[in-house]
Amino acid sequence: MANLFGSEVPASPNLADGTGYTLGTRFSATAAGQVVAARWYIPTTANTGNLRFVLYNATGSSxxxxxxxxxxxxxxxxxxxxxxTTPVTVTVGAQYTIAVLTPNRYVWTQNYTWPKTSGPLTTPNPGGYVSYSSTLAYPNDTFSNVNFFVDVNFQPAAAAAPTVSVWNGSAEIPASVSVWNGSTAVATTLSLAT
Structure with a gap:
C-alpha cells in the first residue's frame, strides 16, 4: 500500500475559523493501481458533525x-x-484530487516543499488546494504552498507472472517453478512442455 505523506505531522495540527472548507491534494500515479481509501491527519480537537471524503477527476467535474x-x-x-466502498482504478499519469469537507477544524503546514513523490505517487507544485465553501466544492484555490494533509491509500496493481522456459540443448524440458511477489506465491507451478 502506498501513500504520499506517510507519518508526517502538520506544523499546525488544530485550526478553526468557524466555517467549513473542502481541503484537497492533487496527485497522479506512475503505476497502475487503485485508490482504496482516503487518509487525513485528524485535528487535535474533534470536529463537530460529519467529514466527507471524495476523489475527484482531473477537472473536478466528476x-x-x-x-x-x-x-x-x-x-x-x-x-x-x-x-x-468501491476502489477506484486510476489512469497512469492522470491527475486526481483527494479531498475532505470539514465542518470547522483542519490542519496545515504552510511553505510545504512541493512537489512530493512517494513510491508511485507524486503531486504537482503546489499540491494543496482549498474551496472556501461550507458545502462540498472542488478545491481550486491555493496559497503559501499549503499542505492540508489529505492523502490516499493506493494499492499498486499486481505484477504479471513472468514466463519461464527451461531448455536442455534444443528441447524444452518439464519443470516446476515457484514465482513469488514479495511473500506471496503468484504461480505455484508451471508445467513446461518437452
Whole structure:
C-alpha cells in the first residue's frame, strides 16, 4: 500500500475559523493501481458533525468516490483512514484530487516543499488546494504552498507472472517453478512442455 505523506505531522495540527472548507491534494500515479481509501491527519480537537471524503477527476467535474463519516472523537492528532466502498482504478499519469469537507477544524503546514513523490505517487507544485465553501466544492484555490494533509491509500496493481522456459540443448524440458511477489506465491507451478 502506498501513500504520499506517510507519518508526517502538520506544523499546525488544530485550526478553526468557524466555517467549513473542502481541503484537497492533487496527485497522479506512475503505476497502475487503485485508490482504496482516503487518509487525513485528524485535528487535535474533534470536529463537530460529519467529514466527507471524495476523489475527484482531473477537472473536478466528476466525483469518482465518496464517503461520509461521523467526525472521529478518538485518535485525535493522528492519521486515520477511511475506506471507499468501491476502489477506484486510476489512469497512469492522470491527475486526481483527494479531498475532505470539514465542518470547522483542519490542519496545515504552510511553505510545504512541493512537489512530493512517494513510491508511485507524486503531486504537482503546489499540491494543496482549498474551496472556501461550507458545502462540498472542488478545491481550486491555493496559497503559501499549503499542505492540508489529505492523502490516499493506493494499492499498486499486481505484477504479471513472468514466463519461464527451461531448455536442455534444443528441447524444452518439464519443470516446476515457484514465482513469488514479495511473500506471496503468484504461480505455484508451471508445467513446461518437452
Amino acid at each position: 466525483i469518482l468516490a465518496d464517503r461520509t463519516v461521523a467526525a472521529p472523537t478518538t485518535g485525535l492528532g493522528s492519521w486515520q483512514e477511511f475506506a471507499f
